[in-house]
Amino acid sequence: MNFDLTEEQQILVDSVAKFVQNDSPVERFRKLRDTERGWDPTTWARMGEFGWLGVVFPEEHGGFGGQFVDLALILEQLGRGLVAEPLIPSVVLAGGLLSELGTAAQREQFLTPMIEGRTSLALAYAERQSRYSANDCQTRAEKRGTGWALSGEKTWVLNGHAADQILVLARTSGDSLDAEGLSLFVVDGDAAGLERIRVPGMDGQRSALLRLRGVEVGADRLLGEEGRALLPLERTLDRAAAAACAEGQGEIQELFERTVAYLKQRSQFGVPIGSFQALQHRAADMYAETELCRSTMILAAIAADYEDREKRQAEISAAKLQLSRGGWFVQGNAIQLFGGIGVTDEQDEGLFFKRLRVLQGLFGDADWHVARYQGLPGFGSDE
Amino acid sequence: MDLSVSPEQIAFRQEVRQWIQDAMPADIKAKAAGGGHYDHEEQMEWHKILYAKGWVAPQWPKEVGGTGWDIGKRHIFGEELVRSNAPQLSPFGLMMVGPLLIQFGTPEQKERFLPKILSGEEVWCQGYSEPNAGSDLASLQLRAEKDGDDYILNGQKTWTTYAQHADWIFLLARTDASGKKQDGITFILADIKNTPGITVKPFLTTGGTDAFSETWFQNARVPQSNRVGPEHGGWTMAKALLAHERTGIGGIAESKRWLQLCKRIARETPVGKGSLFEDRGVRDRIARLEMRLRSLELLQLRTLAAAQVGRAPGPESSILKLVGTEIQQETTELCMDAMGHDALGWLDSPPEALPAIEQGVASSFNYLRAATIYGGSNEIQRNIIAKQILRLPTA
Ligand SMILES: Cc1cc2nc3c(=O)[nH]c(=O)nc-3n(C[C@H](O)[C@H](O)[C@H](O)COP(=O)(O)OP(=O)(O)OC[C@H]3O[C@@H](n4cnc5c(N)ncnc54)[C@H](O)[C@@H]3O)c2cc1C
Numbered sequence: 001m002n003f004d005l006t007e008e009q010q011i012l013v014d015s016v017a018k019f020v021q022n023d024s025p026v027e028r029f030r031k032l033r034d035t036e037r038g039w040d041p042t043t044w045a046r047m048g049e050f051g052w053l054g055v056v057f058p059e060e061h062g063g064f065g066g067q068f069v070d071l072a073l074i075l076e077q078l079g080r081g082l083v084a085e086p087l088i089p090s091v092v093l094a095g096g097l098l099s100e101l102g103t104a105a106q107r108e109q110f111l112t113p114m115i116e117g118r119t120s121l122a123l124a125y126a127e128r129q130s131r132y133s134a135n136d137c138q139t140r141a142e143k144r145g146t147g148w149a150l151s152g153e154k155t156w157v158l159n160g161h162a163a164d165q166i167l168v169l170a171r172t173s174g175d176s177l178d179a180e181g182l183s184l185f186v187v188d189g190d191a192a193g194l195e196r197i198r199v200p201g202m203d204g205q206r207s208a209l210l211r212l213r214g215v216e217v218g219a220d221r222l223l224g225e226e227g228r229a230l231l232p233l234e235r236t237l238d239r240a241a242a243a244a245c246a247e248g249q250g251e252i253q254e255l256f257e258r259t260v261a262y263l264k265q266r267s268q269f270g271v272p273i274g275s276f277q278a279l280q281h282r283a284a285d286m287y288a289e290t291e292l293c294r295s296t297m298i299l300a301a302i303a304a305d306y307e308d309r310e311k312r313q314a315e316i317s318a319a320k321l322q323l324s325r326g327g328w329f330v331q332g333n334a335i336q337l338f339g340g341i342g343v344t345d346e347q348d349e350g351l352f353f354k355r356l357r358v359l360q361g362l363f364g365d366a367d368w369h370v371a372r373y374q375g376l377p378g379f380g381s382d383e
Numbered sequence: 384m385d386l387s388v389s390p391e392q393i394a395f396r397q398e399v400r401q402w403i404q405d406a407m408p409a410d411i412k413a414k415a416a417g418g419g420h421y422d423h424e425e426q427m428e429w430h431k432i433l434y435a436k437g438w439v440a441p442q443w444p445k446e447v448g449g450t451g452w453d454i455g456k457r458h459i460f461g462e463e464l465v466r467s468n469a470p471q472l473s474p475f476g477l478m479m480v481g482p483l484l485i486q487f488g489t490p491e492q493k494e495r496f497l498p499k500i501l502s503g504e505e506v507w508c509q510g511y512s513e514p515n516a517g518s519d520l521a522s523l524q525l526r527a528e529k530d531g532d533d534y535i536l537n538g539q540k541t542w543t544t545y546a547q548h549a550d551w552i553f554l555l556a557r558t559d560a561s562g563k564k565q566d567g568i569t570f571i572l573a574d575i576k577n578t579p580g581i582t583v584k585p586f587l588t589t590g591g592t593d594a595f596s597e598t599w600f601q602n603a604r605v606p607q608s609n610r611v612g613p614e615h616g617g618w619t620m621a622k623a624l625l626a627h628e629r630t631g632i633g634g635i636a637e638s639k640r641w642l643q644l645c646k647r648i649a650r651e652t653p654v655g656k657g658s659l660f661e662d663r664g665v666r667d668r669i670a671r672l673e674m675r676l677r678s679l680e681l682l683q684l685r686t687l688a689a690a691q692v693g694r695a696p697g698p699e700s701s702i703l704k705l706v707g708t709e710i711q712q713e714t715t716e717l718c719m720d721a722m723g724h725d726a727l728g729w730l731d732s733p734p735e736a737l738p739a740i741e742q743g744v745a746s747s748f749n750y751l752r753a754a755t756i757y758g759g760s761n762e763i764q765r766n767i768i769a770k771q772i773l774r775l776p777t778a
Binding site: 001002003004005009069260263264271272274275276277280281283284285287288291292293295296298299301302314315317318319321322325326369370371373374379380 | 681
């Protein structure tokens with residue numbers, strides 16, 4: 001048992017923190033949110049040079065062979081500056097699946113350029129009716145010649161508006177709720193028959209609504225085994241939930257620290273508002289929730305690498321619940337304790353609040369994770 | 384960063400678990416399988432079994448009777464004791480005054496008191512609180528006046544847990560009322576059984592047990608050699624002792640046990656053709672609490688890991704008391720809810736009406752309201768966090 005950072009991890013954290021401080025304070029995000037893409041390809045390329053986009057991938061795949069924890073530490077720091085470059089969709093979701101399932105040729109063609117920051121990726125799995133169930137998929141892929149033709153609609157595809165390639169989940173057999181019969185395909189962002197509707201989000205980041213009308217791909221675009229995508233997809237979504245906890249920790253920490261600073265600085269009734277016991281106790285509880293979030297964020301990042309499915313899911317669901325419940329306590333009270341200016345767009349706290357709320361709703365919300373947790377076999381056992 | 388446990392720790396846990404099973408006498412085992420409500424004699428019986436094994440004071444240094452285990456092993460041992468539902472040992476000697484004497488006692492005091500704390504021959508209680516000195520402990524008024532080689536004690540203590548079973552009491556007394564109130568307090572040990580002028584009056588808690596007492600002092604004469612630390616230096620002693628008291632106060636292992644019990648109650652409670660455990664509402668509530676407890680457990684592990692490498696307990700430890708006691712209360716609330724009509728029962732409801740595993744729940748549910756009050760109430764904990772950690776201004 002050990003919670004200390006290694007020397008390399010500490011260097012990594014420091015360098016990301018420095019990057020956020022010098023090159024990507026919240027003002028950079030404010031400018032980006034008014035642009036069409038919402039993030040900056042030059043910065044993305046720099047992240048590639050820094051090696052941040054490849055930390056979790058094995059060396060044979062062009063990565064640095066790190067653990068998921070390393071990526072989580074990067075995400076946490078980026079969260080403190082609301083950095084909008086698409087690490088979660090590109091590295092965790094699509095990159096993770098390419099690394100796990102891709103052939104050497106597919107990795108070289110799609111993963112390597114992303115690791116180097118030359119391209120970005122996305123994963124399209126959710127549909128209007130699916131909510132958080134990855135198996136609920138109506139998009140179909142039919143055999144066409146030696147390849148496939150994809151038809152259907154995908155919603156809330158993070159970075160789907162800008163990605164060079166999008167991994168699309170489609171049904172190659174079975175009924176729309178079956179666990180078997182799901183396959184993944186690598187689709188080019190500019191493929192014929194693919195309509196991408198840019199969807200601005202509450203957090204100032206972008207996703208896309210995808211309409212696929214007989215989008216044709218070759219046989220070499222099938223990722224992994226035909227019909228067997230659900231298990232790896234589920235694992236990837238677990239890792240994405242852990243990633244959301246990691247980035248969210250950055251936002252939670254910012255909100256908490258900014259609130260405590262404001263309590264000392266703002267005066268009413270001739271005294272700092274932080275001298276009011278009602279607010280002191282609120283701040284103490286915010287502190288407790290922030291630290292509990294940090295604990296489960298570490299837990300989730302470690303569990304993201306677990307092979308044991310049940311253990312992984314139990315820990316990550318616990319963390320995601322804490323992100324929602326504890327995080328919500330911090331973000332809601334942060335705005336409350338700032339008073340009126342807390343709800344102005346000018347003030348950064350609202351931006352952190354919104355990004356955090358988005359992360360809470362991605363990859364399973366609190367209720368979904370509670371439902372999954374109570375359904376795990378271990379929940380009913382005696383140990 | 385890793386959460387893995389060493390093969391040595393796994394083996395140790397197994398060893399402890401097995402030993403507890405083998406060492407528990409039949410009557411205690413029977414109670415452990417039920418509600419686990421023990422009387423004083425059963426507590427002391429278990430104390431002596433642990434003492435004979437050499438495992439009664441793992442947190443003491445090895446030279447004075449400890450086990451020499453590191454923090455990780457001590458933690459595992461504590462968890463296994465709770466898990467087994469064995470009687471909880473009285474903490475006042477082993478966890479409080481013992482460690483304080485080891486740290487600050489004279490050689491004579493150590494020799495006189497430590498062996499009998501270990502063996503269980505002498506039972507201790509804590510005399511801090513008074514009717515007008517609770518959270519504001521430093522305003523305590525029980526007087527200690529010097530007379531020859533003695534102190535003469537006059538005043539009243541209250542909430543003195545298990546004073547009626549105790550042989551000795553450690554107490555805070557006022558020796559100087561002139562200056563700052565923290566500066567006139569002295570830490571004194573008194574023979575509560577044999578000193579003329581000390582009277583103990585037990586009273587009932589809402590848990591239905593006579594867990595605490597009022598303790599009166601009327602010209603009670605105690606030798607000055609029973610003072611621990613310097614005259615007027617009692618506040619420093621009290622703070623040092625508090626550090627010992629706080630460890631494990633989050634009750635995480637206890638909460639785990641309560642959640643297991645809650646699941647068992649739900650499984651054994653018929654509803655229609657199935658059981659209450661099939662109810663999604665009930666399952667969700669248990670799941671949410673169990674998941675939150677896991678968050679807290681991780682926080683505890685972080686604290687332990689820091690302590691393991693000799694770092695002072697970080698600010699995290701104050702959260703353990705705050706959140707841990709609230710979770711503990713919620714676990715018993717959940718058990719009560721799962722019991723439905725059975726929650727109307729009491730310790731002495733006949734087993735035909737109240738299943739054995741539910742017997743003690745209502746009592747604990749009531750008694751555990753105290754968890755957020757004693758050991759520094761949760762409001763006081765929040766004050767501490769706000770002032771000492773967040774450095775928020777005073778009005
Ligand atoms: C089961 C049990 C066992 C105990 N055993 C012992 C024992 O063995 N020996 C012993 O000496 N004592 C013992 N105590 C006493 C315990 O330490 C006190 O109850 C505790 O310190 C609180 O004091 P009080 O009860 O006088 O409450 P008060 O201090 O009067 O508090 C009343 C309420 O006011 C709140 N409050 C007080 N001050 C503040 C503040 N500054 N800011 C905000 N809120 C505040 C409290 O949190 C509480 O909610 C025991 C108590 C219980 C319940």
